[in-house]
Amino acid sequence: MKKTLFLLPLLAAFVTGCPSNSLKTADSEAKPDLLYAALDTTVAPGDDFFSYANGTWIKNNPIPASESNMGIGRKVQDEVYARLRQTSEEAAKANAAAGSNQQKIGDFWAVGMDSVKADQLGAAPIQPELDRIAALKSVAEVPGVIAHEIPLGVRALIGPRVGQDDKNSDKMVLYLRQSGLGLPNRDYYFNTDTRTKNIRAEYLKHVANTFKLLGQDSTTAKANAARVMALETSLAKSSRKLEALRDPYANYHKMSIAQLDKLTPGLDWKTWFGQMGVPNADTVIVGQPEFYQTAGQLLKTKPLEDWKAYLTWQLTATFAAQLSQPFVQENFHFYGTVLRGAKEIRPRWKRVLDMQEDALGDALGQLFVKEYFKPEAKARYDTLVKNVVAAFAEHIQKVDWMSAPTKVVALDKLHKITPKVGYPNKWKDYSSLKIDRSSLAANVMRANQWQWQYQLNKLGKPVDRTEWEMTPQTYNAYYNGSNNEIVLPAAAFAVPGLLDADADDALVYGYAGASTIGHELTHGFDDEGSQYDAHGNLHEWWSKDDRKRFNQRVAGIVKQFNGYTLLDSLHINGRATAGENIADLGGIVIGLDAFKKTKQYKEGKKIKGLTPTQRYFLGYALGWQMHVRDESLASQLLTDVHSPAQYRVNGPMADVPAFYEAFGVKPGQKLYRPDSTRVVIW
Structure with a gap:
């Protein structure tokens, strides 16, 4: 990819100063350069x-x-945001046909901007999922909960995705990649410099504070945060470094389901994939086998309370930005301030537009190119x-x-x-995606489910090279x-x-x-x-x-x-x-x-x-x-x-x-x- 640090929309005006410059000559033009x-x-x-x-x-x-x-992208995105905001506000006021892209854009925007409603709801939008985790009676039930959360957008423990087979690009296949960490990558769990050690300490506080927002007392929250850190550290030990992930041969291990079961004794992958909605996968490409060996071992050795803490954290962290203000602010403090150095949170309307881009990007794109390209x-x-x-x-x-x-x-x-x-030349069809004004988190969940199903539908079908x-x-x-x-x-x-x-x-x-x-x-x-x-x-x-x-x-x-x-x-x-x-x-x-x-x-x-x-x-x-x-x-x-x-x-x-x-x-x-x-x- 060309850019780094951020993926941003573009097109706007900016003003710069003009230096006193010895290069200025008689052939300089009047208009600013x-x-x-x-x-x-x-x-x-x-x-x-x-x-x-x-x-x-x-x-x-x-x-x-x-x-x-x-930077150049940050500066120019504001005008695009202004244009998309106007489009969204108009859609929210319009009496658009149910199921139309305009209705979806309008409802996503309206409920996203309703901070009062979000604060009233608190953690209610994810409560059914929290209850599902709390109801676990044994570790044997943990894979089923993980499978349920995968389509919602939660990548706890495992990282499945659909993509072209690296060695047979005409075939869409299921990949398994290392996943499941709350810190950006493995190095954050082991580096010993002062900066990284401080981030680990702040992460523990952040996880504990999130548990407190869910109603846990301080002692319980700290204990559960320690459980999360210990489990994630075990996963990190078997995670590959950034540079090692760039070797396509070293990260390509095609396996039958039987071979995958053998890699992770005790796990029934056919059943597990079925719970995720994966249609009859006969093979899978495992990127980092040692990671999945560890994941399988942890499912046999870690106690139920550890898994409850970990799954609760992974779920809440995934949707914290869509919940009430205390969750939003706590999430921003760690991921925005501690990790990235931002001093204050971005305006709500910009954050909602970012979420809307993730959920309905092609619907917005059709409007964008018609006017601006x-x-x-x-x-x-x-x-x-x-x-x-x-x-x-x-x-x-x-x-x-x-x-x-x-x-x-x-x-x-x-x-x-x-x-x-x-x-x-063709756009994604969102007709099966339900967007309403029940809650922002619900819309994001349904958009994630839609995207997961969109990807699964590619399995067993010809590769669409126009996408x-x-x-x-x-x-x-x-x-x-x-x-x-x-x-x-x-x-x-x-x-x-x-x-x-x-x-x-x-x-x-x-x-x-x-x-x-x-x-x-x-x-x-x-x-x-x-x-x-x-x-x-x-x-x-x-x-x-x-x-x-x-x-x-x-x-x-x-x-x-x-x-x-x-x-x-x-x-x-x-x-x-x-x-x-x-x-x-x-x-x-x-x-x-x-x-x-x-x-x-x-x-x-x-x-x-x-x-x-x-x-x-x-x-x-x-x-x-x-x-x-x-x-x-x-x-x-x-x-x-x-x-x-x-x-x-x-x-x-x-x-x-x-x-x-x-x-x-x-x-x-x-x-x-x-x-x-x-x-x-x-």
């Missing part, structure tokens, strides 16, 4: 290109108290995709480390990548290895504060061509995506020598990013972030060659004293125009396969000779790397 206005020319490009490109914008756009970061914009980006693909093909042909036979297969894969631009996994109003993009496709939502192309027609090619090729299109194309050829063939199957299509030479280059970028230190002592995980770092570097060099074919590049005219090539690199940096609270940054370093924004700019730029030439980067400057150490892949 968004790249020029963001510059901080007190910083040398060769020392910190990220701060040079974005410094003034960052100074003029502090992080709001309700946010853990502020015009045919001429789609045509521009369809053409841009073709130009970047052509540039990538030239790069594959020219690389000196890949043999001619492998190049033939690589080019075949590249030309078979399906680009999906803007929005899907999108993001809505068009999402500020993000992705490469799907199983479909060999790049998916580019309409919002990913919008430039805040600038009409598409007014954006010069340099900006567009850097912002969209490099950081989005080229980035996603390169994911098909990064350390993970390169293991999938043109049809989307996990299959080695490289020669051994080519793979060896490629891996040597990957090792170079891993070493480079391992060397970046943040927050005094924390390091980027070069192995976990390798795929994204490769895609960033690939996107930049491929996008640049595509840009070199444009009229703007060939004419070489300056805008605000900036050459076309300089504007191209600044356009790329525009995509990472953000700053982040320390708490959020620390969390990202442990949980995210994307490097922090500053290093998604400075890291790859340090490897690009054209960047050195464009900005006169010299030995002794902080970004300078000798030729011999610069990473060259695509």
Whole structure:
């Protein structure tokens, strides 16, 4: 994926200050230039290109108290929110036909915004599920309760999902992944630094406070919190690290149901899957067998009271944001403030819109593209995709480390990548989803159930390769290895504060061509995506020598990013972030060659004293125009396969000779790397 930290809608205006800048020349135009206005020319490009490109914008756009970061996506989402809010308010007032998308949007919004009703209900919306857990008489009944909660959206203990078989992309199969933790990942349970130890202590308090909100006395709540922590720590011990989850072969273990039963003695998976609504699964792909061995053992060794505490916690944590204010605030305090550093909770209407996006994203998407993604914009980006693909093909042909036979297969894969631009040709049908004004939590539960059933219905049926996994109003993009496709939502192309027609090619090729299109194309050829063939199957299509030479280059970028230190002592995980770092570097060099074919590049005219090539690199940096609270940054370093924004700019730029030439980067400057150490892949 292109973006990190958040998935946000896009399209709005913003205002930046204009620095006193020696680059201002007679050819400067009267209208504001968004790249020029963001510059901080007190910083040398060769020392910190990220701060040079974005410094003034960052100074003029502090992080709001309700946010853990502020960036280009955060700034622009407010106007989309305003538009979606108006749409939702109008739908809530309309006498829409029962079952229509307008009725669902309106009712979801109306009950979501009714904070008085939510406070009156308290935990009542989840009380039947709490009662189900409280009624457990033996550990043997625990799997049945877990199975009941899976469709509701609770991922206690196990993590089933439906997806394409990595080795047979024409077949939809059931996967089992590690799951069931309340902290972001396994490292939070074991790291011994002061920051993480404090988070563990705060987590224990948070779980106990949540139990108190459910009516437990302080002593009982603390005891149950300790039970939760102990059980989750056992699961965490058998959970794989972030970087280990990126190896598709190591996380692919196809098993029959009988083999799965043998892996977890005492569990009857056929019955268990049946309780989840899974239709006659004969095989399953287990990502992390050791995790499920532990899960099976825990179901034999942990006492019933531990399971009651754990299931109660997992259920309540899943729906806390939809309950009364005490639950909402307690949930925010830990996950928003302790983990992410936000000082105050976001306005209710924005939180409701986020929930509505999760529940009815395609219904909102139809309205979005009709008004905000015009045919001429789609045509521009369809053409841009073709130009970047052509540039990538030239790069594959020219690389000196890949043999001619492998190049033939690589080019075949590249030309078979399906680009999906803007929005899907067909939308999800929500006719079977019931949305009413009973409670916000009830609507979220039913939406989760609908989504679970939607996924289960794919089993045993032909793969729908036309489907999108993001809505068009999402500020993000992705490469799907199983479909060999790049998916580019309409919002990913919008430039805040600038009409598409007014954006010069340099900006567009850097912002969209490099950081989005080229980035996603390169994911098909990064350390993970390169293991999938043109049809989307996990299959080695490289020669051994080519793979060896490629891996040597990957090792170079891993070493480079391992060397970046943040927050005094924390390091980027070069192995976990390798795929994204490769895609960033690939996107930049491929996008640049595509840009070199444009009229703007060939004419070489300056805008605000900036050459076309300089504007191209600044356009790329525009995509990472953000700053982040320390708490959020620390969390990202442990949980995210994307490097922090500053290093998604400075890291790859340090490897690009054209960047050195464009900005006169010299030995002794902080970004300078000798030729011999610069990473060259695509």
